[in-house]
Amino acid sequence: MSAILVVNSGSSSFKYQLIEIETEQVLASGLVERIGEDAGHTKHTTPDGSWESDDPIADHTAGFAAMLAAFGDHGPSLDEHPLTAVGHRVVHGGKRFHEATVVTDLVKINIEDLSELAPLHNPANLAGIDAAQKAFPSVPQVAVFDTAFHQTLPPAAYTYAIDASLAERQRIRRYGFHGTSHKYVAGATAEYLDRPLSSLKTIVLHLGNGASVCAVDGGRSVETSMGMTPLEGLVMGTRSGDLDPAVLFHLNRKTGMGFAELDELLNRRSGLLGLSGKGDMRDVQKAAAAGDEAAELALEVYLHRIRGYVGAYYAQLGRLDAIVFTAGVGENNPLVRARSLAGLEGLGIEVDAARNEARGLGARTISTESSRVAVLVVPTNEELEIARQSFAAVAG
């Protein structure tokens, strides 16, 4: 039976899943980490078990070879599951890409051209595409863009109030990210509530390492917190989110920090990590519970920012059916869910303590019976969404 291989490339790692098309079963999943370092790390998981190795991996091509070797050694056999397509997560699609796109030389040139808007992400995504083309020369490659779902943002939401012609020339506007996740979760929410997506107004909170909010109106993204790059908006593991841009002028004048250093500061040494020394929410929460004041403040800043976006997006939507938590923190952290929405009873938002604490798999309601707005946890599945869109792109 045929399958889609989904590849999510980061700068020094990639994650993959082999998904059977008809049943949407995950036949295998894995990750290849520490590419280019002295010791690499590969983990391959199938329904039969898990295998790990620490052999060095020079580059993404070697990483691909390591993944193929894992399929060869531990299965499933790619001969029994011939690939219909390889689906790649590509972070920045600019204004150009509205939907999943079969990769051609021209598409690759466009992705490369957009690297200046996403220097941390797009080059790695391209390396993944190159490696997959070498490994599977006769299989179509499909690019699925994080930005595509946000192409429906109205001009008032995507325009920054700066010199209009300069912004146009330099492609400066809000693009938004995590679109594959927001789209999947909005659809899964409509299914769970058993209501047509076209009638629903929801706020989706994707709280992972990177974090973003999206207001979804009738299945269309109408507002989102990430901007020209994935730096704007919520407080993240290592990214600052919203910041007065004058902070950068000030730091440059006072300390001589240049652009490269400032970029590194805001993308890699800020957020929870910058405030508390810990970038993982589990560690921040543990430290805060043990009385660490910096960790408690980091948590409060994180929650305060979420609460502000919920209020703002509620106002933009005018009416609200559901608030949906998803991704690593959103799915697994009841404290963040309860505290970020605490005090919003006046807006018709009431989280039920017992429902919120109850462990569960799949979509579930955590609001009270009387809450006017449903509060839900809906697990995201970017890989499945990429597989579905990749299949649609080659089939159609």
Ligand SMILES: Nc1ncnc2c1ncn2[C@@H]1O[C@H](COP(=O)(O)OP(=O)(O)O)[C@@H](O)[C@H]1O
């Ligand atoms: N099982 C879990 N329990 C509690 N927190 C979790 C769990 N899994 C992930 N997280 C939190 O989610 C964050 C990472 O989110 P995730 O969506 O996995 O990241 P990524 O953006 O890298 O895909 C971390 O801050 C971590 O604390």
Ligand SMILES: CC(=O)OP(=O)(O)O
């Ligand atoms: C776009 C983005 O921020 O992605 P991630 O959350 O994977 O870092």
Ligand SMILES: [Mg+2]
């Ligand atoms: Mg994730």
